[in-house]
Amino acid sequence: MNPAQLVELLAVAKPYIIMALVVAVFPLMAGYIVLLERKVMADMQVRLGPMRVGPHGILQPLADALKLMLKEDIIPARVDKWVFWFAPVIPVLTALTAFAVLPFSESYYVTKLNIGIIFILAMTSIGVLGIMLGGWASNSSYPLLGALRSTAQLVSYEVAMGFAVVSAVMVAGTLSMTEIVLHQQASGVWFIFYQPLGFFIYLVAAMAETNRAPFDMPEAESELVAGFMTEYSGFRWSLYFLAEYANIFVVCSIAVTLFFGGWLRPFAGTAAFNFLDWFPALCAIGVGGGCLMLAGRQSIPGFKIGLGAFGGLIVLIGLVFAIPVVIPYISGPFWFFFKVFCIIYMFMWARFTFPRYRYDQLMALGWRVMIPLGIGNLLVTALLILVHMGGFK
Amino acid sequence: MHMDTASTHASQMHEETFLDSNEIVINMGPQHPSTHGVLRVVLRLDGEKILGSECVIGYLHRGVEKIAENRTYAQFNPYVDRMDYVAAVSNGLGYCEAVEKLMNAVAPPRAQYVRVILTELNRIASHLLWLGTHALDIGALTPLFYCFREREEILKIFENYCGARLTTHAFRIGGLQYETYDGFEKEVKTFCEDFAKKVDEYETLLTGNRIWVGRTTGVGVINADACIQYGVTGPVLRAAGVKWDIRKAQPYCCYPDFDFDIPTAQNGDTFDRYVVRMEEMRQSRRIIMQAVEKIPDGPIMAKIPKVIKPPVGEVYHSIEAPKGELGYLIVSDNSTQPYRVRVRPPSFVNLQALDVMVRGHLVADVVAIIGTIDIVLGEVDR
Numbered sequence: 197m198n199p200a201q202l203v204e205l206l207a208v209a210k211p212y213i214i215m216a217l218v219v220a221v222f223p224l225m226a227g228y229i230v231l232l233e234r235k236v237m238a239d240m241q242v243r244l245g246p247m248r249v250g251p252h253g254i255l256q257p258l259a260d261a262l263k264l265m266l267k268e269d270i271i272p273a274r275v276d277k278w279v280f281w282f283a284p285v286i287p288v289l290t291a292l293t294a295f296a297v298l299p300f301s302e303s304y305y306v307t308k309l310n311i312g313i314i315f316i317l318a319m320t321s322i323g324v325l326g327i328m329l330g331g332w333a334s335n336s337s338y339p340l341l342g343a344l345r346s347t348a349q350l351v352s353y354e355v356a357m358g359f360a361v362v363s364a365v366m367v368a369g370t371l372s373m374t375e376i377v378l379h380q381q382a383s384g385v386w387f388i389f390y391q392p393l394g395f396f397i398y399l400v401a402a403m404a405e406t407n408r409a410p411f412d413m414p415e416a417e418s419e420l421v422a423g424f425m426t427e428y429s430g431f432r433w434s435l436y437f438l439a440e441y442a443n444i445f446v447v448c449s450i451a452v453t454l455f456f457g458g459w460l461r462p463f464a465g466t467a468a469f470n471f472l473d474w475f476p477a478l479c480a481i482g483v484g485g486g487c488l489m490l491a492g493r494q495s496i497p498g499f500k501i502g503l504g505a506f507g508g509l510i511v512l513i514g515l516v517f518a519i520p521v522v523i524p525y526i527s528g529p530f531w532f533f534f535k536v537f538c539i540i541y542m543f544m545w546a547r548f549t550f551p552r553y554r555y556d557q558l559m560a561l562g563w564r565v566m567i568p569l570g571i572g573n574l575l576v577t578a579l580l581i582l583v584h585m586g587g588f589k
Numbered sequence: 590m591h592m593d594t595a596s597t598h599a600s601q602m603h604e605e606t607f608l609d610s611n612e613i614v615i616n617m618g619p620q621h622p623s624t625h626g627v628l629r630v631v632l633r634l635d636g637e638k639i640l641g642s643e644c645v646i647g648y649l650h651r652g653v654e655k656i657a658e659n660r661t662y663a664q665f666n667p668y669v670d671r672m673d674y675v676a677a678v679s680n681g682l683g684y685c686e687a688v689e690k691l692m693n694a695v696a697p698p699r700a701q702y703v704r705v706i707l708t709e710l711n712r713i714a715s716h717l718l719w720l721g722t723h724a725l726d727i728g729a730l731t732p733l734f735y736c737f738r739e740r741e742e743i744l745k746i747f748e749n750y751c752g753a754r755l756t757t758h759a760f761r762i763g764g765l766q767y768e769t770y771d772g773f774e775k776e777v778k779t780f781c782e783d784f785a786k787k788v789d790e791y792e793t794l795l796t797g798n799r800i801w802v803g804r805t806t807g808v809g810v811i812n813a814d815a816c817i818q819y820g821v822t823g824p825v826l827r828a829a830g831v832k833w834d835i836r837k838a839q840p841y842c843c844y845p846d847f848d849f850d851i852p853t854a855q856n857g858d859t860f861d862r863y864v865v866r867m868e869e870m871r872q873s874r875r876i877i878m879q880a881v882e883k884i885p886d887g888p889i890m891a892k893i894p895k896v897i898k899p900p901v902g903e904v905y906h907s908i909e910a911p912k913g914e915l916g917y918l919i920v921s922d923n924s925t926q927p928y929r930v931r932v933r934p935p936s937f938v939n940l941q942a943l944d945v946m947v948r949g950h951l952v953a954d955v956v957a958i959i960g961t962i963d964i965v966l967g968e969v970d971r
Contacts, residue, residue, distance in 0.1 A: 241734035337615040341637065341952065409728055410800055551800045552728025554953045555637060 211306045218295045218306075226441035227257025229540065236544045251499040252490065254506070267430030272334070275427065279333035284432045286326030287439030294319040294446045299374045301459040301528020312373035313361060316450060317354070320405065320443060324350045330436070331424035342423025345555055349404060349411065352562040357401035359570025363394040363577045364454040377458030384465045388455040393573045395455045397566055399542070402447040404562070406440065408543055410550040411558055448539040449532075456535050459528035473523050476530040480514030612640065617955065619648045625722065625959060626966030630943070637951045642944050646937075649970035657930035662688050662897040663762060665927065670756035672934060673968040675718050677757050678711035678747070679910040685760045686841060687906035687917035689891075691899040692762075699887045700764035701843040706777060706880045707750070707759055708842075709873040713784070714743040715911035715963075716870050723863070723960035724795060727804050732794050739787050742780050749776070762897060764890035774881050781874050781881075788870055795863070805860035809946040809958035812857050819942045823913025823935050825962060828865045829857030835909040842908075846883065847876045859961040866963075898925055912936050912963050932971060936964040 231246065231253065238245030246253030271280060297312035299305040309315055324347060331343020364387050368376040380386055388395050404411035425436050452458055463469035487507025494500040517526055553561065618629040627648035633640045653672060657665045669684040670677035682704055689696060696704070721736035744754040749770050751759050759765075795801045811821065813829040826833055834851040836844045852868035854861035899921040907916035913935025920929040939962050946958045 237730070241731050242738055243734060337613055340613075341615075345637075409730075412728070548731050549794075550729065551724065551795070551798065551804055552953075553800055554804055555951060557800075557803050 210304075214300075214304060214306050215296070219292060222292065222295070222442060222445075223261070223438055224257070225445075226438050227261055229441050229444070230260070230437075231257050232537075232540075233544050233547075236541065237548050240545075240548045251494050251496075251503040254503075261434070264434040265431055269431065270429050272336075272427050274335050276333040276335065279329050280427075281432075283326050283330035283333055284428065284435035284439070286329065287323040288326075288435050288442065290319040290323040290326075291439045291442035291446060295442075297373055298446070298449045299377060299453065299458060300532050302374070302377075304529055305374065308372065308374050310375075311371045313365060313371050313376070313450070313454075316373075316446060317358065317361065320446065321350075321354060323439065323443065326436075326439065327424050330428065334424070334427040336427055338426045339424045342426070346407065346424060349407075349555075349558060349562075352559060353401045353404035353411075353566070356397055356562060356566035356570045357405055359567065359574050360391075360394045360398035360401060361450070361454065363570075363574050364391050364398075366574075366577055366581060367391060368454075373453050373458075376453055377460060380457045381460055381464055386455060386457040386460075391455060391573070391577070393569065394577070395451070397570050397573065398451060398454070399539075401566060402451065403543060403546060404558070406443045406447055406543075408444065409547040410552050412547075412552060444540060444543060445536065448536045448543070451539050452532060452535040456539075459532040461527055461531050473527060474518065476523075476526055477514045477518035479530075479534075480517055481511050482514075484508065484510030484512075484514055615952075619645075625964055628940075628959070628964065628966055628969070630955065630959075632947075632952070632955065634952065637953075639947050639950055639952065639955065642947050642955070644940060644943055646940075646966075646969050649966045651971065653971040654930050654932060657927050659926065661925045662899070662927060665930070666760075666762065667756065667758045669932075670758055671967060672932065672971055673715075673910065673912065673915070673936065673965045674755055675965050676711050676715040676911045677755060678707050678759050679715075679908065679915060681758065681760045682708050682842070683906065683908045683910065683915045683917050685762050686908065687904055687919050688762045688897070688899065690906050691902065691904045691919055691921055692893065692897065694763055694891050694893050696764040696842075696891055697888045698843065698885045700760075700889045700891075702880050702884045703765055703769060703889070704760060705842055705844065705847070706877050706884075707747070707757075709877045709880070710743050710746060710777070710780075712873045712911045713870050714740045716866050716873075717743075719866065719911075719960070719963045720791060720863075723957075723963075724801075726956040726960045727801065729795065729801070732791055735787070735791060735794075739784060742783075746773070746776055746780065749773070761890070763893035764888070766890075768889055774884065777877060777881050781878050784874055785871070788867060788874075792867060796867075802860060804953075804957060805863060805961075806858055807856075808859045808950060808954050809961055810856065810858045811942055811946050815942070815945060816857070819945075820938045821913070821942050823910070823939065823963075824862055824865045824869060825857075825913070825939055825942070827851065828854045828861040830855050835907055835914055839907070841906070843880075844876075847879045849876050859957055862961045896925060898923060907933065910935055912965070912968075913939055934968040934971065936962075936966075936968040937971075940964050940969055 234256075235245045235253070246256040249256045249259045271277060294316045296306040297309045297315050299308075327346045327350075328343050331339040331341075331346070334340070365371060365376070367387055367390050368379045370376060370379065376387075403409075425433055428436060457464070461469075461472050463472065484507045487503055487510060489507075491500050491504035491507055494503060516522055517530075613634050615632050615634060616629065617632055619627040629645040629648065631643045631645060633642070651671070653668055656668055660668070666681065666684060669680040673680050685696075717736040717740045721733035721740075724732040747757050747759070748754045750773065751757050751767060811819075811825065811829060813826075813831050815821075816826045816829045816831065822833065830853055832851050832853050835841070836849075837851060849872045850868075852865050852872065854865050899919075901921060901923045903918065903920040905916055905918045907914050909915075914933065915935055916933035918929075918931040918933070919927050922928040943958065943962060946962075947955050950958070
């Protein structure tokens with residue numbers, strides 16, 4: 197096999213490799229998003245969060261996953277067995293399918309679909325089906341109420357979200373996720389500056405769409421126990437959980453792609469800001485250095501060695517990131533994930549700060565505020581594009 | 590014939606069920622995250638709208654009043670802490686004062702001042718627990734931890750004083766068992782000085798928040814007349830505009846010595862009750878500051894016999910507990926054990942109003958309203 201053939205083979209295999217990576221790695225990443233969420237929550241609530249499993253709780257997600265998988269698989273007696281069995285699979289399936297069109301960088305993606313954004317919206321909409329079916333099949337009143345709420349909520353916020361997305365798409369003039377980013381690269385301006393209101397509407401609608409507080413109606417734990425998931429436990433429950441976090445990742449990715457220039461470095465076109473290319477390396481070295489510092493303070497020898505090795509590894513990765521040849525390859529994915537996590541942090545921040553909306557207030561906000569705002573934003577955008585025809589091209 | 594009737598009946602049943610299918614009955618509790626213990630509320634719903642509710646209580650019934658009849662007066666004292674365990678000190682104060690009234694004894698001034706300080710600290714602790722859990726029920730996760738941070742300081746003071754944090758058994762009939770520890774005044778003062786800022790901090794998280802205001806305004810409205818008819822007392826009554834606080838209305842202990850206001854509000858909704866309780870914490874802080882300044886020296890126990898044998902008679906004594914009027918009716922037959930002890934627990938009486946407060950609201954409001962009544966099931970069920 198000569199090198200040319202190998203390159204060709206790699207090009208063909210790339211989507212499959214990325215696909216396999218998403219399916220294999222995302223569940224782990226979801227676990228770590230949960231850990232991050234618990235740590236952020238703890239930080240905001242003057243406490244430490246998980247500290248027992250591994251140094252500073254860094255092995256907590258693995259322990260949780262193991263626990264969930266080993267739990268007894270309970271199917272209550274009077275449920276609709278097949279639907280109950282299948283319902284949690286749907287949201288995971290759709291959420292992971294949506295990853296197919298996410299451009300992690302200019303060259304890392306599964307497929308370059310020319311209607312990428314519509315594909316994602318369609319997938320997240322189908323995901324609601326899993327919640328509805330799960331609530332219905334449970335044959336119990338709390339899940340039923342949770343499912344009813346979520347159906348109404350997701351259907352109404354999808355409209356507002358659609359308007360926000362369409363506004364950004366109109367500015368870009370394309371539905372392809374990759375093309376949208378390339379447009380931002382070409383114009384040198386992230387769409388957030390053209391569409392601040394659009395971003396706000398999108399953010400609020402996305403929080404509602406992913407059932408996050410302050411819009412976590414379907415599973416409002418203080419009212420409906422666990423909403424549509426009340427009768428679920430163990431592995432099936434963790435599938436819903438996984439789907440929720442996968443959806444959060446997907447909606448945050450859309451936000452980054454539409455409004456924050458996707459994989460682009462800040463000031464991507466300006467040579468004066470080229471020093472930002474070193475940011476990934478600095479980040480990794482900083483995190484690794486922090487780990488090494490904390491490793492010194494661990495009292496348990498195993499934790500000391502483990503955290504030290506982990507910190508050392510991260511520092512090494514950081515050093516690799518600093519090699520100029522490597523920078524073009526990692527810059528895209530790094531900035532993409534960095535921005536996605538910034539938005540995920542905003543989601544968490546909102547969750548720990550705000551009380552929960554009531555169901556009727558949520559609907560009123562959706563229909564009376566978000567949708568009119570979305571339409572208004574769309575009209576103004578359309579008008580501006582018409583006036584400055586060619587200005588965005 | 591019999592078969593016919595049965596089948597007709599069955600078809601009628603089916604039709605009825607079909608027509609009523611938009612009305613569902615759900616059981617909230619006794620195992621529910623937001624019913625503050627083992628309260629069970631049966632809700633009749635039309636969609637999410639509440640058509641009616643029924644409280645089922647008694648899951649935590651221990652027969653405290655009956656136990657009293659088999660214990661001496663002093664032996665029963667610790668039991669009262671287990672009723673409203675969130676405000677154990679208040680329970681103790683009510684009981685000790687009731688027995689003292691029965692015996693015609695009066696606690697010495699120093700004991701009374703320490704009692705006021707501890708009781709008001711306990712009022713703050715109780716309101717903090719209410720605030721944290723109430724906010725948590727409405728979905729604000731974070732205030733709970735800030736509230737617990739300050740509550741911890743109060744519990745530390747209790748622990749230093751009497752060795753217990755929750756069921757304190759802080760007072761004895763006739764005064765106090767323990768003299769205050771070194772640095773008691775200083776610790777209390779430090780707490781009070783820091784606490785003023787902390788209350789403002791909670792308010793920045795909630796008071797102006799439009800979601801919080803939206804969730805609480807106009808929810809669970811109960812007017813003054815209804816409050817009086819149901820016997821509702823405490824912050825719930827004051828939020829409906831009735832300026833009734835037993836500390837002022839029927840002064841006990843040494844409350845007349847202190848300068849404080851009774852916060853009231855007008856609308857009697859959940860938001861007003863929130864405002865009233867927040868202000869009550871500030872007023873309690875004011876009382877404690879004054880009491881610490883003026884605390885007199887002297888004995889901490891009145892001269893009472895070793896074996897308490899009150900004369901034949903009955904007495905009703907009530908105090909303003911954090912949740913409302915806490916009353917004790919004690920009947921004595923001149924023996925060492927009470928003939929009958931009857932407790933008027935504020936949570937139990939206030940809980941009656943739940944049904945009128947929740948009707949017409951949504952399921953989400955039920956938890957807000959249970960939270961705003963501020964019940965402790967240990968006290969409801971006794």
